[in-house]
Amino acid sequence: MNGAAWRRVRGLMRKEAVQIWRDPSALAIAFLLPAILLWLFGYGVTLDARRVPLGIVVERPGALAASFTAGFDRSRYFAPHRYLSGRDAEQAMAAGKVSGIVWLRADFGRQARTARGAPVGVVIDGVDANTARLVEGYVQQVWAGWVAAAAARQGERDALPLDIRPRVRFNPSVNSRHYLIPGLIALIMTLTGALLTALVIAREWERGTMEALMVTPVTLRDILVAKLVPYFALGMGGMFGSVGIAVFLFGVPLRGSMLVLSFCAALFMLAALGMGLLISTVARNQFVAGQLALITTFLPAFILSGFVFDLHSTPGFVQAISHVVAARYFIAILQSVFLAGDVWAVILPNAAALALLAAIFLALARALSRKRLD
Amino acid sequence: MTAETDGAALRLDRVCRRFSAGGREIAAVEEVSAVVAQGGITGLIGADGAGKTTLMRLIAGLLRPDRGAIEVLGIDVRRDPLAVQGRIGYMPQRFGLYEELTVRENLDLYADLHGVAPAARAARYAGLMAMTGLEPFTARRAGRLSGGMKQKLGLACTLVQPPRLLLLDEPTVGVDPVSRRELWEIIDRLTTDEGVTVLFSTAYLDEAARCRDVLLLHEGRLLAQGKPARFTAPMAGRTFRVAAPESGRRRLQARLAAAPGVIDTVIEGRFVRVVSEAAPWTPPPGIEAVAVAPRFEDGFVDELLRLRGGAATPSATSPAPPTPPPEPAKTVIAVERLTRRFGDFTAVDAVSFEVRRGEIFGLLGANGAGKSTTFRMLCGLLPASGGRLDVAGYDLRRARAAARGRIGYMAQKFSLYGDLTVAQNLAFFASAYGLRGGRRAARIGWALAEFGLGGMREAAARDLALGYRQRLALAAALMHAPDILFLDEPTSGVDPLARREFWRRIGALAEDGVTVLVTTHFMEEAEYCDRLVIMAQGRILAEGTPGEIRAGAADAARPDPTMEDAFVAVIGAASGAVAAETVA
Numbered sequence: 001m002n003g004a005a006w007r008r009v010r011g012l013m014r015k016e017a018v019q020i021w022r023d024p025s026a027l028a029i030a031f032l033l034p035a036i037l038l039w040l041f042g043y044g045v046t047l048d049a050r051r052v053p054l055g056i057v058v059e060r061p062g063a064l065a066a067s068f069t070a071g072f073d074r075s076r077y078f079a080p081h082r083y084l085s086g087r088d089a090e091q092a093m094a095a096g097k098v099s100g101i102v103w104l105r106a107d108f109g110r111q112a113r114t115a116r117g118a119p120v121g122v123v124i125d126g127v128d129a130n131t132a133r134l135v136e137g138y139v140q141q142v143w144a145g146w147v148a149a150a151a152a153r154q155g156e157r158d159a160l161p162l163d164i165r166p167r168v169r170f171n172p173s174v175n176s177r178h179y180l181i182p183g184l185i186a187l188i189m190t191l192t193g194a195l196l197t198a199l200v201i202a203r204e205w206e207r208g209t210m211e212a213l214m215v216t217p218v219t220l221r222d223i224l225v226a227k228l229v230p231y232f233a234l235g236m237g238g239m240f241g242s243v244g245i246a247v248f249l250f251g252v253p254l255r256g257s258m259l260v261l262s263f264c265a266a267l268f269m270l271a272a273l274g275m276g277l278l279i280s281t282v283a284r285n286q287f288v289a290g291q292l293a294l295i296t297t298f299l300p301a302f303i304l305s306g307f308v309f310d311l312h313s314t315p316g317f318v319q320a321i322s323h324v325v326a327a328r329y330f331i332a333i334l335q336s337v338f339l340a341g342d343v344w345a346v347i348l349p350n351a352a353a354l355a356l357l358a359a360i361f362l363a364l365a366r367a368l369s370r371k372r373l374d
Numbered sequence: 375m376t377a378e379t380d381g382a383a384l385r386l387d388r389v390c391r392r393f394s395a396g397g398r399e400i401a402a403v404e405e406v407s408a409v410v411a412q413g414g415i416t417g418l419i420g421a422d423g424a425g426k427t428t429l430m431r432l433i434a435g436l437l438r439p440d441r442g443a444i445e446v447l448g449i450d451v452r453r454d455p456l457a458v459q460g461r462i463g464y465m466p467q468r469f470g471l472y473e474e475l476t477v478r479e480n481l482d483l484y485a486d487l488h489g490v491a492p493a494a495r496a497a498r499y500a501g502l503m504a505m506t507g508l509e510p511f512t513a514r515r516a517g518r519l520s521g522g523m524k525q526k527l528g529l530a531c532t533l534v535q536p537p538r539l540l541l542l543d544e545p546t547v548g549v550d551p552v553s554r555r556e557l558w559e560i561i562d563r564l565t566t567d568e569g570v571t572v573l574f575s576t577a578y579l580d581e582a583a584r585c586r587d588v589l590l591l592h593e594g595r596l597l598a599q600g601k602p603a604r605f606t607a608p609m610a611g612r613t614f615r616v617a618a619p620e621s622g623r624r625r626l627q628a629r630l631a632a633a634p635g636v637i638d639t640v641i642e643g644r645f646v647r648v649v650s651e652a653a654p655w656t657p658p659p660g661i662e663a664v665a666v667a668p669r670f671e672d673g674f675v676d677e678l679l680r681l682r683g684g685a686a687t688p689s690a691t692s693p694a695p696p697t698p699p700p701e702p703a704k705t706v707i708a709v710e711r712l713t714r715r716f717g718d719f720t721a722v723d724a725v726s727f728e729v730r731r732g733e734i735f736g737l738l739g740a741n742g743a744g745k746s747t748t749f750r751m752l753c754g755l756l757p758a759s760g761g762r763l764d765v766a767g768y769d770l771r772r773a774r775a776a777a778r779g780r781i782g783y784m785a786q787k788f789s790l791y792g793d794l795t796v797a798q799n800l801a802f803f804a805s806a807y808g809l810r811g812g813r814r815a816a817r818i819g820w821a822l823a824e825f826g827l828g829g830m831r832e833a834a835a836r837d838l839a840l841g842y843r844q845r846l847a848l849a850a851a852l853m854h855a856p857d858i859l860f861l862d863e864p865t866s867g868v869d870p871l872a873r874r875e876f877w878r879r880i881g882a883l884a885e886d887g888v889t890v891l892v893t894t895h896f897m898e899e900a901e902y903c904d905r906l907v908i909m910a911q912g913r914i915l916a917e918g919t920p921g922e923i924r925a926g927a928a929d930a931a932r933p934d935p936t937m938e939d940a941f942v943a944v945i946g947a948a949s950g951a952v953a954a955e956t957v958a
Binding site for chain 2: 007008372
């Protein structure tokens, strides 16, 4: 970059800085949007089941049945409702009043004494697969707890057919928020990054300043560099703000190093900003730019990153598409750095993928930009 | 740089550029060839849609021609756009200013982009600020400048590095006449003192006279080119003025238009201006015609007519169904201390006027003067903050719907449904005004016949030429034969023939007793009005007939001022603060 080019870029960057400072919309996108979304999602979205309505049918009450069902009453995961017959309970489930049914047959007390054990009917509303799996797991936990307690009481521990010892790795407190927040940061920052560059360039088109800018000795490289640098700084500011919220507001542990996190975040931010620049090659007004940013960054990141929906069960081409979703790699890195530490086997390949995506997006944006109106 | 010494600032050789829109191809610029010599001002003149902006962008390297070659200062634009962009200055229609940046910061940015050495800046800025009168405002943000000041700053930004060629795309559109004059003075000085070549596009035909050369564009083609005199010379001895009584101007105009050998008639205050087909012209018996100097517009109209064949102002048929003879002096619209505030900004400030039946009443002012806000309140589209408002005998604050049934409204930019055909648009507006059955069919038939739209009833409105779209919009506003017609900037951008035809219809409507209210920033259009008010910053500064308003500005130096002279005088006299800000 020679002296004249450096002066042009510096002039443009200074202009960008003044605009950011005086027109708070960019600051709002970089700091306010992530803070609000993280706060909203962090508190509002949780994969933990709390007080799930559960139907309990005891066909013939007895001491054994009472001690078993008491486990559900005590559990903080369930809000049990009693029904007199299986049909009543099934109707309640069809009406969406309960998410599952635990059904003790009339012969529960008798069968429990036999070697085959007592059958416990468990019916789960499978409409919401996530909740269904949770309910299933919690019912098993209650059952296992009850068996263990009963065995301990009777001193027959060795005779028990089952020995369940649940162990949870990486998220010992089984707090799904700790798992969700790092993913949310990636999700939110992918939107923020794309919006920052796409919106400010669309704004220049809308106000006609881009047209005037283009009829000067400025080159496309000057314009792209001058957009990238200030908004990279702004985006990283938003990123650190989000990490701060995760650690200090939600209490998510940060087990890895800040240095690794910053480096990977920088790669990710370049990819997100590159995506925004790519959007700006086709979007000439802020509305279209905003819509495109949502559709091409946030939604794929939500659906195709493996964060919410398991990608292993999707068709091959969907998995193939998911490889260009930058958030996918960053989510893996963030979850590792937050919950497990600097696991290089996770960080290195994902960071390499981020670097590659950033390079591709930026190169594409450069190749598709024209210093012309057509 | 050696190639730049051959004298031509710009060479266009059979330049074509088409755009495809909705499956159709539109020829924006078609086979344009021209040479612009260095130095002086060349006017690129034409109506909206003539191809001015496309041509400017082609020259600036922002668009590529489909065919043809463009050479700017000896450089092929297609081959090396960056070299061209480093040597020219370009001000797009929206100035290209960063509103969050101060005047000084905008200048700094463009100085950085053009590579002006820091040491040279202070002197250059001082010169530009003195020239534009922006010295007191260097620390003000561009977004807080008035329209005229923004324009000057936009110009200053293109001048930080003195350009060899300066492209100005419609810099005077929508700016008040005071700022417009100042801009012209700056541009004149640039060409004489700094030797800059200027290409200046405009739809204002009166600006042609200030140019050294003129390129006249019409529907993408170069209609004619040459010195302004080349357009007026053939008109020598063919232009006249006939004095008329203030009330009978339109009848006199109709009579003159029908007279043999007349190709064009225009109302001009107390006179009717007549253009004849050939040099010796004998006025009809009993009419005294005084020869006047020809104008650029006369030449343009003449060229257009030769292109099209026929006269500019054919005699009018009655566009409205017969109405009883007008009862004179009956007040139809009464406005008393009408006020509209938006937050702490007062857009319309205690405005009062009355409009009588069958009158054409004009609201004249620059962008932001409060014309449109006043209009929206009169049409019942916007509630007033204060004052009294009586339209067709209804108090608009109470009986809005009833008053609306008697109002026709033609919005700026002609609010038509582009995807619907001409017939469908008319049917829609007829239904919207509550017409049904035989009456609806009759009115649609009347509109198609009266506005010459019968041949294109199945064409989509969007595909019509601007002049026809204007006709259709007017027909739509007249479907229910309203008593009052509101026209918001009705003729902005249409060519002079379409404008004449439009005003002929409006004149005929007024003769039939329809009251017409019109907003405009075209000074010449004010001449068509029976009475008008001049508005600035939400207030009425002058009221009267065009003759009275012009007479008010007459002095020894200028015994017969134009409407623009009058406007400038009124604005200057009304507020010392305004003058200080805009004239500086």
